Amino acid sequence: MKKFKAGLFGLGVVGSGVYKALQQNEKYGVSIEKIAVKNIEKERNLELPNGILTTEADEILDNTDLDIIIELINDPKEAFSIVKKAFERGKSVVSANKKMVALYHKEILELREKHGVKFFYEGAVCGSVPILRLLDQHYKSDQVKSIKAIANGTCNFILSKMVGENQDYATALKDAQELGFAELDPYSDVSGEDTRFKLSIMIYHAFGVFVHPNEIPLHGINHLDEHIKDFAQKHHLKLKLVGEAQQQNGKITAKVEPQLVNESHDFYTIENEYNGIVVDAEFSGEQFVKGKGAGSFPTALAVLSNLKDLKYDLAIAKSLVKKEIEFSNKSKREIYFISGFENEISGLTILDQEEKYYIVNTDFNRLINLKQEHLNLYWVKIPQDIFNKIKNHEVLI
Amino acid sequence: MKKFKAGLFGLGVVGSGVYKALQQNEKYGVSIEKIAVKNIEKERNLELPNGILTTEADEILDNTDLDIIIELINDPKEAFSIVKKAFERGKSVVSANKKMVALYHKEILELREKHGVKFFYEGAVCGSVPILRLLDQHYKSDQVKSIKAIANGTCNFILSKMVGENQDYATALKDAQELGFAELDPYSDVSGEDTRFKLSIMIYHAFGVFVHPNEIPLHGINHLDEHIKDFAQKHHLKLKLVGEAQQQNGKITAKVEPQLVNESHDFYTIENEYNGIVVDAEFSGEQFVKGKGAGSFPTALAVLSNLKDLKYDLAIAKSLVKKEIEFSNKSKREIYFISGFENEISGLTILDQEEKYYIVNTDFNRLINLKQEHLNLYWVKIPQDIFNKIKNHEVLI
Numbered sequence: 101m102k103k104f105k106a107g108l109f110g111l112g113v114v115g116s117g118v119y120k121a122l123q124q125n126e127k128y129g130v131s132i133e134k135i136a137v138k139n140i141e142k143e144r145n146l147e148l149p150n151g152i153l154t155t156e157a158d159e160i161l162d163n164t165d166l167d168i169i170i171e172l173i174n175d176p177k178e179a180f181s182i183v184k185k186a187f188e189r190g191k192s193v194v195s196a197n198k199k200m201v202a203l204y205h206k207e208i209l210e211l212r213e214k215h216g217v218k219f220f221y222e223g224a225v226c227g228s229v230p231i232l233r234l235l236d237q238h239y240k241s242d243q244v245k246s247i248k249a250i251a252n253g254t255c256n257f258i259l260s261k262m263v264g265e266n267q268d269y270a271t272a273l274k275d276a277q278e279l280g281f282a283e284l285d286p287y288s289d290v291s292g293e294d295t296r297f298k299l300s301i302m303i304y305h306a307f308g309v310f311v312h313p314n315e316i317p318l319h320g321i322n323h324l325d326e327h328i329k330d331f332a333q334k335h336h337l338k339l340k341l342v343g344e345a346q347q348q349n350g351k352i353t354a355k356v357e358p359q360l361v362n363e364s365h366d367f368y369t370i371e372n373e374y375n376g377i378v379v380d381a382e383f384s385g386e387q388f389v390k391g392k393g394a395g396s397f398p399t400a401l402a403v404l405s406n407l408k409d410l411k412y413d414l415a416i417a418k419s420l421v422k423k424e425i426e427f428s429n430k431s432k433r434e435i436y437f438i439s440g441f442e443n444e445i446s447g448l449t450i451l452d453q454e455e456k457y458y459i460v461n462t463d464f465n466r467l468i469n470l471k472q473e474h475l476n477l478y479w480v481k482i483p484q485d486i487f488n489k490i491k492n493h494e495v496l497i
Numbered sequence: 498m499k500k501f502k503a504g505l506f507g508l509g510v511v512g513s514g515v516y517k518a519l520q521q522n523e524k525y526g527v528s529i530e531k532i533a534v535k536n537i538e539k540e541r542n543l544e545l546p547n548g549i550l551t552t553e554a555d556e557i558l559d560n561t562d563l564d565i566i567i568e569l570i571n572d573p574k575e576a577f578s579i580v581k582k583a584f585e586r587g588k589s590v591v592s593a594n595k596k597m598v599a600l601y602h603k604e605i606l607e608l609r610e611k612h613g614v615k616f617f618y619e620g621a622v623c624g625s626v627p628i629l630r631l632l633d634q635h636y637k638s639d640q641v642k643s644i645k646a647i648a649n650g651t652c653n654f655i656l657s658k659m660v661g662e663n664q665d666y667a668t669a670l671k672d673a674q675e676l677g678f679a680e681l682d683p684y685s686d687v688s689g690e691d692t693r694f695k696l697s698i699m700i701y702h703a704f705g706v707f708v709h710p711n712e713i714p715l716h717g718i719n720h721l722d723e724h725i726k727d728f729a730q731k732h733h734l735k736l737k738l739v740g741e742a743q744q745q746n747g748k749i750t751a752k753v754e755p756q757l758v759n760e761s762h763d764f765y766t767i768e769n770e771y772n773g774i775v776v777d778a779e780f781s782g783e784q785f786v787k788g789k790g791a792g793s794f795p796t797a798l799a800v801l802s803n804l805k806d807l808k809y810d811l812a813i814a815k816s817l818v819k820k821e822i823e824f825s826n827k828s829k830r831e832i833y834f835i836s837g838f839e840n841e842i843s844g845l846t847i848l849d850q851e852e853k854y855y856i857v858n859t860d861f862n863r864l865i866n867l868k869q870e871h872l873n874l875y876w877v878k879i880p881q882d883i884f885n886k887i888k889n890h891e892v893l894i
Contacts, residue, residue: 230631233631233635234627241804242801366787369761381798383794384789384795388785388788390763390786392784397782398781401635405636405639408637
């Protein structure tokens with residue numbers, strides 16, 4: 101089988117993992133010939149051949165000897181420009197850049213068609229969890245009804261600490277930062293934005309519809325206070341940030357928000373940096389996949405498996421855009437725990453209340469509106485079955 | 498894209514599901530032109546075109562119009578003969594016959610190579626759970642260290658009833674039979690044989706080694722009595738039949754036996770007809786997949802996804818046989834709960850004991866030997882971490 105020559109963009113955590121694996125093991129049949137980095141002089145814990153590093157993107161892109169581009173930089177705009185140029189030069193690309201894929205999804209896939217190249221990006225969604233592969237291949241013969249994901253390890257770590265170890269939000273965040281699980285600026289993670297990028301990518305592969313991340317309503321975990329923590333502990337529930345999308349009557353709805361889960365839910369055992377996805381489909385019913393959502397080697401593995409796909413000339417079933425299916429940002433009424441308000445909130449269907457929180461029956465959009473007046477307001481979805489159980493056990497406060 | 502014409506062998510539970518799906522939905526691009534059955538006159542809950550049924554296998558195999566054979570009969574020997582003939586006539590085959598694949602694995606894959614055809618069999622292992630796809634594609638870039646599976650819904654149903662609802666083995670089996678979860682002759686399921694077929698197939702895809710099912714030591718669930726049930730309940734543990742294989746220093750070991758799991762284990766939430774598999778690999782770490790392991794539509798979906806693979810000419814990374822890796826039937830010492838003996842058993846390292854059971858440190862082969870003298874002896878593995886927890890909590894009886 102032909103040996104591929106690749107150019108690598110970015111030599112960070114994932115890039116180094118990919119480089120080391122390809123270097124150490126002939127079996128991959130891919131050799132990295134040139135690596136584009138911002139700073140050649142930077143100290144790196146890697147043995148590199150002389151002259152392999154460059155700061156000039158075009159030195160890689162214009163090199164007709166290279167078949168494949170592995171794109172692993174951070175900046176989405178710069179990454180998109182690299183991918184575009186690679187496609188124009190007939191090179192296939194493997195990427196792990198969730199932000200780039202989410203923001204330019206439609207354009208990239210159109211360009212891929214136009215130039216007849218391949219573009220794989222398993223590493224962009226949930227690290228080593230092969231969810232895009234499954235949606236593209238296994239589920240292409242089924243009809244996906246819904247997809248629910250814990251897709252952000254930082255949030256999951258913080259929520260594990262808060263409910264499991266009784267920490268407050270600020271301490272849990274600080275711990276996460278000290279352990280390297282959270283960035284110094286945690287906004288993208290705790291706001292739910294990162295989960296939304298991944299959800300937007302999965303929606304295309306699950307339903308054949310492009311939904312720009314900005315169209316998906318989101319609510320993060322950065323306003324949670326002790327009331328929800330106490331509530332969760334009291335009822336033996338765990339708190340998870342969940343991105344979910346479902347298809348019903350030709351309409352897709354999606355959102356990202358914190359949610360309570362009980363011990364019978366697959367998400368209950370997902371702790372710390374693990375990610376997990378439940379796919380519900382017509383024929384297969386509910387399936388659950390769980391694995392490491394981030395980290396050097398787990399994400400590198402996703403990249404390596406995509407390189408193998410190129411090598412075996414894997415023609416993945418294309419997610420044809422389904423024009424008959426539309427995205428709708430209407431939200432349906434569900435049961436929510438709400439807290440973080442200063443004064444009473446009027447005009448809500450209250451199912452139960454304490455001084456500092458309500459259990460209400462309302463919808464996401466209404467909560468978003470309320471948040472404009474009550475800036476610290478936060479909400480956590482209580483799935484119907486959990487609410488029923490709490491009620492039947494008569495332990496609802 | 499070309500529309501494929503297929504011949505179907507077997508119109509049972511899975512066959513009917515596949516036929517209905519292909520009939521109702523153009524998107525699959527596969528039409529079934531002829532169906533071989535044993536009895537044409539049998540009443541079927543299906544609308545079938547006149548003349549589509551035949552009792553003559555050759556009417557399908559010799560028809561040069563048909564590109565694909567879908568093999569869904571029960572008898573492994575007959576199925577193998579059909580597959581062989583199909584290959585000889587240049588036809589690719591999709592099958593869900595675990596017993597045939599497990600018993601003739603090496604021969605079939607050699608014949609596949611010889612005749613340059615394709616042969617997919619996702620439905621043979623754990624119904625809708627896409628484990629072969631993942632091992633062939635995703636994990637082909639990783640190094641699998643171990644694979645552990647709950648692969649038999651009948652056993653899982655019985656064990657759920659015994660520990661969760663306090664039934665005895667006989668009642669749980671009877672319930673399973675009445676609900677259609679167990680065959681009238683449950684031997685293949687409760688003896689662990691069925692799990693062993695599936696494990697043997699997975700071993701090839703995980704490690705590149707053919708291990709005949711008969712080489713894998715097994716111990717079923719058909720001798721469990723109330724002592725293990727009480728023990729599991731007392732310590733909040735669940736009981737599962739687990740097939741497992743690991744690679745260490747170029748040796749593969751494998752076995753099928755009941756095992757205790759606690760609430761932090763992924764298997765804890767697998768109830769009734771669900772199957773689940775934990776794969777531990779070098780780069781990706783531990784991943785877990787869970788889904789419906791049997792049933793008309795879940796298994797049909799596996800078949801349909803394989804038909805899509807043929808349609809998209811999916812060239813799956815081949816599991817080259819690794820000559821440097823050997824199978825070893827040596828077993829290592831582990832911690833076991835043993836019961837079902839009449840008189841005391843001597844010569845064992847006993848960690849704890851009650852009148853009716855011991856907790857011992859020993860190995861599978863030793864237990865197999867002991868069973869020749871003590872016919873009702875049974876054992877259940879207690880993983881080290883669970884044993885430690887029980888000990889630390891000082892609740893060990």
